[in-house]
Amino acid sequence: MKRLLIFMTVVFVLLLGTLVPLGSNRARAASPSSAASEVKIDNFSFTPATVTVPAGTTVTWTNSDDVPHTVVSDDKIFKSKVLDTDEKFSYTFTKPGTYPYFCSVHPKMTAKIVVH
Amino acid sequence: MSDYIIHDHNDDGIDRRGFLKCMAWAGTGAFCVLQGGVLKSFALGQLDHARAGSLKGELSFVQISDSHIGFNKPANPDVIGTLQAAIAKINALPTPPAFVLHTGDLSHLSKPEEFDALEQNLKSLKTGRVFYVPGEHDVLNDDGKQYRERFGKGTLGEGWYSFDQKGVHFIGLVNVVNLKAGGLGNLGQDQLEWLEKDVKRLKSSTPIVVFAHIPLWAVYPEWGWGTDDGAHALSYLKRFGSVTVLNGHIHQTMQKVEGNVTFHTAMSTAFPQSQPGTAPSAGPMKVPAEQLRSLLGITDVDYVRGKHSLAITDSPLAI
Numbered sequence: 001m002k003r004l005l006i007f008m009t010v011v012f013v014l015l016l017g018t019l020v021p022l023g024s025n026r027a028r029a030a031s032p033s034s035a036a037s038e039v040k041i042d043n044f045s046f047t048p049a050t051v052t053v054p055a056g057t058t059v060t061w062t063n064s065d066d067v068p069h070t071v072v073s074d075d076k077i078f079k080s081k082v083l084d085t086d087e088k089f090s091y092t093f094t095k096p097g098t099y100p101y102f103c104s105v106h107p108k109m110t111a112k113i114v115v116h
Numbered sequence: 117m118s119d120y121i122i123h124d125h126n127d128d129g130i131d132r133r134g135f136l137k138c139m140a141w142a143g144t145g146a147f148c149v150l151q152g153g154v155l156k157s158f159a160l161g162q163l164d165h166a167r168a169g170s171l172k173g174e175l176s177f178v179q180i181s182d183s184h185i186g187f188n189k190p191a192n193p194d195v196i197g198t199l200q201a202a203i204a205k206i207n208a209l210p211t212p213p214a215f216v217l218h219t220g221d222l223s224h225l226s227k228p229e230e231f232d233a234l235e236q237n238l239k240s241l242k243t244g245r246v247f248y249v250p251g252e253h254d255v256l257n258d259d260g261k262q263y264r265e266r267f268g269k270g271t272l273g274e275g276w277y278s279f280d281q282k283g284v285h286f287i288g289l290v291n292v293v294n295l296k297a298g299g300l301g302n303l304g305q306d307q308l309e310w311l312e313k314d315v316k317r318l319k320s321s322t323p324i325v326v327f328a329h330i331p332l333w334a335v336y337p338e339w340g341w342g343t344d345d346g347a348h349a350l351s352y353l354k355r356f357g358s359v360t361v362l363n364g365h366i367h368q369t370m371q372k373v374e375g376n377v378t379f380h381t382a383m384s385t386a387f388p389q390s391q392p393g394t395a396p397s398a399g400p401m402k403v404p405a406e407q408l409r410s411l412l413g414i415t416d417v418d419y420v421r422g423k424h425s426l427a428i429t430d431s432p433l434a435i
Contacts, residue, residue: 044339044397066189067399068225068256074297082256084225085189102297105252106398108340110298 038062039111041069041083041103046111053093055115060090069109074100175282178206178213178243179327179415181364182384184253185234186224191387191400192408195224199237201433202385202414207242209416214281215244219364219382220251220292220329222267226258231266250275251329251365252292259293276307278314284419285318287311289328291343301330301343301365308345312352323358323419323426331363333372333379336392341366350377360426362415366398369415369430380428383413409434 037057040047042064051059061071063083071080071089077099080089093099093115103109180202187195206213216238223230231254238246248267250260260274268275274290289311291301303311315324326332332346343349353359359377367384368391387400388411395401403411413432420427 044399065399066191068253070256082225100297104295105256106340107295107297107299108338 040064041071041109044069044103044106044109046101046103046109049111050114051112052114052116055094055096056092057115058090058092059113060088062086062088068105069103070105071101072104074102079104174421175284175419176209176211176213177215177217177281177417178209179217179219179362179364179382179417180206180385181219181329181382181415182221182251182367182386183218183234184221184224184384184386186227186230187386187400189387189400191402192412195386196233196237198409198412198433199234199385200240201409202412203237203240205414205431205433207240211418213243213416216241216246217286217288217327217362218246218248219327219362220249221253221364221384221386222248222251222263224253226254226256226262228262231262235266247279247286247288247327248275249288249290249328250292252295255293260290272310273306274304276310282419283421284323284325285315287314287324287326289326289332289349291328291330291332291346296344299344300334300337300340301328301332301346303343303345303349308348308352311349315352315356318356320355321357323360324353324356325360325362325417325426326353327362329363330365331370331379331381332361333374335366335370335381339392339398341392341398353377358426360417360428362417366392367401368411371428378426378428380415382415383411383430383432385412385414385433388412 037051037053037059039051039059039061041061044065053059061080061083063069063085066085068082068084070082071078073079078091082105083089093113096115099113099115101111101113183199184195185199192198206216222234250263254260254263264271264275271277274293276288276290278285278287280286289303289307291303294304295302330343331341332343332349334342336342357376361377361379363381364384366381367387367389368381369383370381372379388403389398390401410432413430416429416431418427
């Protein structure tokens with residue numbers, strides 16, 4: 001019985017050992033979504049046009065265009081000041097939902113953030 | 117060699133050849149006259165000849181646009197210098213203009229020092245006064261409050277107004293405020309209602325000049341070059357014999373004639389933009405330094421009373 005307990009403990013520890021790297025692998029696999037919390041503004045468009053992030057993520061927009069743009073939620077939940085070239089705007093999404101937004105200077109520019 | 121219309125199949129005063137010639141203005145300079153619904157175009161070199169004829173107007177004014185003071189990117193690191201060249205060009209016109217219309221984007225980022233620099237430089241214009249409408253770059257962050265305090269005193273709503281000069285009715289419209297996601301330029305219900313009332317009292321023979329920043333016609337909606345309710349505004353002007361619509365925003369000359377309405381866009385004094393669809397997006401177009409001034413310029417407009425004609429001349433800063 002004692003031997004069995006020891007065996008089970010060994011198996012459990014081994015399992016844990018395999019689980020932990022599995023878990024960290026999973027975290028690494030999930031890392032692109034946290035990297036996607038960066039949105040680039042270039043050539044009069046937001047890239048990526050749709051970003052899906054877990055609640056609590058801070059999304060940062062960077063204007064790489066040589067004209068000014070803004071980041072304004074359709075529902076006015078968030079609204080940046082005008083961003084000149086290389087200027088940034090960040091917003092932290094705490095509640096799940098879909099957040100369509102646009103550039104209020106060039107309203108043809110539209111995109112969305114999906115928070116789950 | 118003049119380019120009088122040869123084929124006018126639609127009886128709209130313009131043939132394909134003439135239209136293409138007008139479309140090819142940017143950087144070359146041309147002179148178009150609309151008389152009795154007939155469009156005639158001359159190369160800029162023939163201008164003196166044309167002016168010597170029957171084209172002397174009673175009212176002459178100049179349109180400038182898109183000065184973008186504050187812009188400092190490679191497409192033009194010296195927007196003050198090119199604005200001053202435009203002013204020099206206006207001051208050298210054989211017929212001094214009665215006034216100047218600035219069709220928006222005075223500034224690049226709506227900064228007080230940018231508005232200051234524009235205002236200071238335009239003081240050297242030898243003309244009566246300057247009339248403005250805002251561009252989207254003039255209403256950043258404050259929906260145009262600062263613009264209206266400086267350049268829109270006495271205007272209505274977001275900065276719209278009208279005035280009369282020598283029998284011509286001028287209407288300045290604002291289509292750069294409260295823009296909707298996915299949309300184009302926008303005038304809004306209040307302004308449309310005002311416009312309808314404003315023109316109601318006028319005789320149909322009154323020549324009308326409408327000026328606004330974003331083109332009121334669909335130049336290229338894919339790049340946002342149009343106004344969602346522009347057609348609605350123009351529906352109030354259908355009964356008038358002569359309507360001229362002057363816009364900026366696209367930083368290049370384009371002209372379209374539709375019935376009694378002539379649509380025209382002006383060059384920028386700051387930087388050119390690509391022709392529609394020829395680049396991944398709109399935006400400043402970098403050209404070799406020696407070409408820049410051939411793509412920037414001013415627009416000179418003459419009105420001849422009784423002839424229903426407005427002669428529109430685009431002149432680049434340098435050929």
